Amino acid sequence: DTGVSQNPRHKITKRGQNVTFRCDPISEHNRLYWYRQTLGQGPEFLTYFQNEAQLEKSRLLSDRFSAERPKGSFSTLEIQRTEQGDSAMYLCASSLTGAGNTEAFFGQGTRLTVV
Amino acid sequence: QQQVKQSPQSLIVQKGGIPIINCAYENTAFDYFPWYQQFPGKGPALLIAIRPDVSEKKEGRFTISFNKSAKQFSLHIMDSQPGDSATYFCAVGAGSYQLTFGKGTKLSVIP
Numbered sequence: 001d002t003g004v005s006q007n008p009r010h011k012i013t014k015r016g017q018n019v020t021f022r023c024d025p026i027s028e029h030n031r032l033y034w035y036r037q038t039l040g041q042g043p044e045f046l047t048y049f050q051n052e053a054q055l056e057k058s059r060l061l062s063d064r065f066s067a068e069r070p071k072g073s074f075s076t077l078e079i080q081r082t083e084q085g086d087s088a089m090y091l092c093a094s095s096l097t098g099a100g101n102t103e104a105f106f107g108q109g110t111r112l113t114v115v
Numbered sequence: 116q117q118q119v120k121q122s123p124q125s126l127i128v129q130k131g132g133i134p135i136i137n138c139a140y141e142n143t144a145f146d147y148f149p150w151y152q153q154f155p156g157k158g159p160a161l162l163i164a165i166r167p168d169v170s171e172k173k174e175g176r177f178t179i180s181f182n183k184s185a186k187q188f189s190l191h192i193m194d195s196q197p198g199d200s201a202t203y204f205c206a207v208g209a210g211s212y213q214l215t216f217g218k219g220t221k222l223s224v225i226p
Contacts, residue, residue: 004158033213042121042204042216043159056213091158103149104214106158 002026004107006092012113013082020078021110025094032075033104034067035091036060043091043106049075050097082114118142119207121217128195128224136220137189138205147208148181150190152201153219159204163190195224 005024013019025032030051035043046065047057051072061067064082069075079086089111093104119140128134138148149164165172165179165188172179176193192199202221206214 006158040219042206042219043214045213045215048213103161103164105161106151108156108158111156 004092004094004105006090006107006110008110009108010111010113012115015084015114016081018078018080019082019112020076021090021092021112022074022076023092023107024074025092026096026105029094029096029105030072031095031097031104032069033093033095034075034077035093035106037089037091037109038087046077079112082112084114087112087114118215119205119217121205121220123220124218125221126223128222130196130224130226132195132224134192134195134199134222134224135189136203136205136222137187138207138217139185139187140207141186142207143186144209145207147214148179148188149206149208149214150177150179151204151206151216153204154201162203192222195222197224197226200224 007022033048034046037043045058046061047067049069052069064080067077089109091109093106095104121138126134150162151159152162153159163174163177165181167183178191181188200223202219204219205217208214
């Protein structure tokens with residue numbers, strides 16, 4: 001499968017616990033994005049990487065959130081001390097920079113439920 | 116301030132009809148306008164995208180119409196089918212940068 005892969009697909013956690021999600025982008029894509037989507041809303045940008053460098057973070061990304069892309073390939077998103085308001089679908093997307101290459105392809109997402 | 120406004124929120128059409136979904140944006144710096152289709156429990160899938168140097172783009176049954184002066188663009192689905200029932204999102208972007216999405220339109224195509 002050459003698409004964007006996210007794991008796990010579902011995660012249920014107790015409030016206050018830490019969770020980590022993984023994203024494997026399309027192999028040649030150098031840009032990787034994290035978005036959050038709540039029920040009935042469009043995806044909202046959280047952060048993005050070009051290769052291993054994290055170039056922008058949204059104000060939505062509180063101090064409890066951290067993302068890494070250590071070797072410019074897969075990425076992880078960690079949420080510390082989860083709150084019920086963190087319950088959402090976390091989406092990863094990737095794209096390839098270059099002339100005319102702007103299409104971002106999304107993974108299936110990780111649905112987080114904080115109880 | 117909402118950077119992209121999408122309408123309608125929901126839409127019901129008969130099979131074979133032509134649903135039209137509209138989006139309006141504010142920032143003239145945007146130069147990339149994609150539409151995504153999302154089924155329940157799945158990630159958004161890119162349908163079709165347009166750049167501001169053309170006024171219309173067609174791919175299969177999907178057409179984007181773009182009005183640069185009005186800062187509006189729309190998605191038309193020709194000969195709609197029940198399998199097209201999904202939520203559709205417009206988005207705006209600048210270069211290969213982050214996308215800002217509309218709130219979505221839930222389309223139901225009834226047989």
